Amino acid sequence: MTNNTPRVPNWVNGCESLPENDAWLDKFNPHNSELLCRVADSSAADVQGAIAAAGEAFLTWSEFTPVRRGQILAEIVAGMKRRADELGECIAVETGKPPQDAKGEVGGAILQAEYFAGEGMRLYGRSLTSGTPGKYSHTVRQPRGIAGLIVPANTPIANIAWKTFPALVCGNTVVLKAAEDSPQIALLFGKIAKEAGLPDGVFNVVQGRGQPAGAALVEDPRVAVISFTGSTGVGRWIAEVAGKRLARISLELGGKNPFVVCDDADLDQAVHWASLSAFSNAGQRCAAGSRILVFREVYEAFRDKLVVKAQSLKLGVSASCDLGPVINKRQQQAILAAIDYAKTEGGRILCGGAAPSSPELANGYYIQPTVIEGLQPSAELSCKEVFGPVVTLHPVDDLADALALANATEYGLTAAIHTRNVDRAMWFAQRVRAGVANINLGTFGSEPHMPFGGFGASGNGTREPGVEALDVYSELKNISFLTRSNLI
CATH class of the missing domain: 3.40.605.10 (Aldehyde Dehydrogenase; Chain A, domain 1)
Incomplete structure (x- = not known):
């Protein structure tokens, strides 16, 4: 000093x-x-x-x-x-x-x-x-x-x-x-x-x-x-x-907010909003979409598109960048430790999973946008808010299965569903245990005149x-x- x-x-x-x-x-x-x-x-x-x-x-x-x-x-x-x-x-x-x-x-x-x-x-x-x-x-x-x-x-x-x-x-x-x-x-x-x-x-x-x-x-x-x-x-x-x-x-x-992708969703739009929900602001949102629940029929197609999107995101602090670092060294180390533990619980790192090694970012508190699959819903990272650019993918059989998994958390802050079917959308929105339910949007996006808050531990x-x-x-x-x- x-x-x-x-x-x-x-x-x-x-x-x-x-x-x-x-x-x-x-x-x-x-x-x-x-x-x-x-x-x-x-x-x-x-x-x-x-x-x-x-x-x-x-x-x-x-x-x-x-x-x-x-x-x-x-x-x-x-x-x-x-x-x-x-x-x-x-x-x-x-x-x-x-x-x-x-x-x-x-x-x-x-x-x-x-x-x-x-x-x-x-x-x-x-x-x-x-x-x-x-x-x-x-x-x-x-x-x-x-x-x-x-x-x-x-x-x-x-x-x-x-x-x-x-x-x-x-x-x-x-x-x-x-x-x-x-x-x-x-x-x-x-x-x-x-x-x-x-x-x-x-x-x-x-x-x-x-x-x-x-x-x-x-x-x-x-x-x-x-x-x-x-x-x-x-x-x-x-x-x-x-x-x-x-x-x-x-x-x-806090929140561990579900983002549901139905088999009739516009996958490109779903990937766009899922990426923003998971990675914008370096994932440092209480309303981050950190659990993505995808119908099995479209799981692989959505997963592959999301990985491509995550890998395209640029880290840094210039106007050409998509996300910056997390706020401090302690938070960065806690996120990396959570990712490492997820591997021991069967998590497969599809992209990211580490701090970037490029010289211009190596000294900062950066985390690569990370997508993980293979974790059980009861795994620590499936349940714990990490407050970083990390998302887990979970296949579901149908809308009832998606709702059950969405509600299987102590939190209840926000949720999102992507579908072309208004009946499906409203059925889910009425029943999901969350203070905010968005349809064909991200898990975030409160406006000044809209009440924001959650159920349970949120x-x-x-x-x-x-x-x-x-x-x-x-x-x-x-x-x-x-x-x-x-x-x-």
């Missing part, structure tokens, strides 16, 4: 804030493993300071009308648009995404932000009827308080927008625990928000590790709502710890985004009044 290595501090009460113990973490460039920056290794005390700032700002921010809050959020959107190239470049460097993917993520985050800025004029309640003469009743939405938002690094600005904008438009103040592998984008967003007129203390960022920083946010009784996207194991811990104090909790967790039943996110970040109050009846 040199003295001029950039440092990424916290963002508290509208300004940069150094960690109290002057502790820092190394963040490496996933493309070449060079030291990129040093990140604040926040302590519990640092987190508590950010919570205190959010608490002090809450009364003023919550008293703003929803319309006014929406107007300020719209100014943040305008700032994101003006600095879209800077946001995209930051994401590309921190995560190793090719520039077109980083740019696309920024566009998605802006759409998300625009939608929830508009909710300032649509923060609706309901008028209710009463059985009592002269009694009038209606509901209103009110903020919870301080929202603790914990985001991963796979789509950093999209994750920030996904949670921050609904939390703010509802009148909450925010402490965001940034992903330690994408710290700079969170700091940049905080600065854009301040420039747009967001009052100090309304949005705060703490950097660092899940333990102690994330844990301190979850455990603090002043934090009224916790929204977490990440692993199922951590989600269970959050549910236990924050649930004891009856905090509102929203969990969007979440706790909440849905973000869409208007359903308002139920996470607001309290519903019923107000009734009785008019006088003796006026006439």
Whole structure:
């Protein structure tokens, strides 16, 4: 490390804030493993300071009308648009995404932000009827308080927008625990928000590790709502710890998502969407299509086309590349270990299965797009989310067999089916155990106005985004009044 290595501090009460113990973490460039920056290794005390700032700002921010809050959020959107190239470049460097993917993520985050800025004029309640003469009743939405938002690094600005904008438009103040592998984008967003007129203390960022920083946010009784996207194991811990104090909790967790190819599918389209579902973003999606279930009649034809497609994909960070590295060395080694173990369970590597050896990629955290067949449905890789560009193929006899195998998992986040038969499609979509079911598409693709979330180990039943996110970040109050009846 040199003295001029950039440092990424916290963002508290509208300004940069150094960690109290002057502790820092190394963040490496996933493309070449060079030291990129040093990140604040926040302590519990640092987190508590950010919570205190959010608490002090809450009364003023919550008293703003929803319309006014929406107007300020719209100014943040305008700032994101003006600095879209800077946001995209930051994401590309921190995560190793090719520039077109980083740019696309920024566009998605802006759409998300625009939608929830508009909710300032649509923060609706309901008028209710009463059985009592002269009694009038209606509901209103009110903020919870301080929202603790914990985001991963796979789509950093999209994750920030996904949670921050609904939390703010509802009148909450925010402490965001940034992903330690994408710290700079969170700091940049905080600065854009301040420039747009967001009052100090309304949005705060703490950097660092899940333990102690994330844990301190979850455990603090002043934090009224916790929204977490990440692993199922951590989600269970959050549910236990924050649930004891009856905090509102929203969990969007892992997935082992099925992609079904029927015997009447357009195989070229199915391969296109299967490849995107499995390999785009280097497979780092909770909605990745990592299990492909193919009717036996077309299994070999589909398999051969998918292998050709996977082998054609280019690794790297330039605009001509299809996918970049995974986010860090630890993740790369875990994926390679999972592939090696799959071989011991009978898995046959059809393509990929290793890190690339080319000199320009050898130092990065790359994994070749990997297709594996021959594993039993009970094999570890058939059941375990690996969060990398690895997919397993499984032949099935018919649609009932495909449904049974699709549902044979603790997860239930997304699913996709490819068929020309609308009856087949709807039969499957109605019965698959997943919060999102797509037909002739990929396993991913949520939009700002569409609820996203899963069954089982994929979440706790909440849905973000869409208007359903308002139920996470607001309290519903019923107000009734009785008019006088003796006026006439």
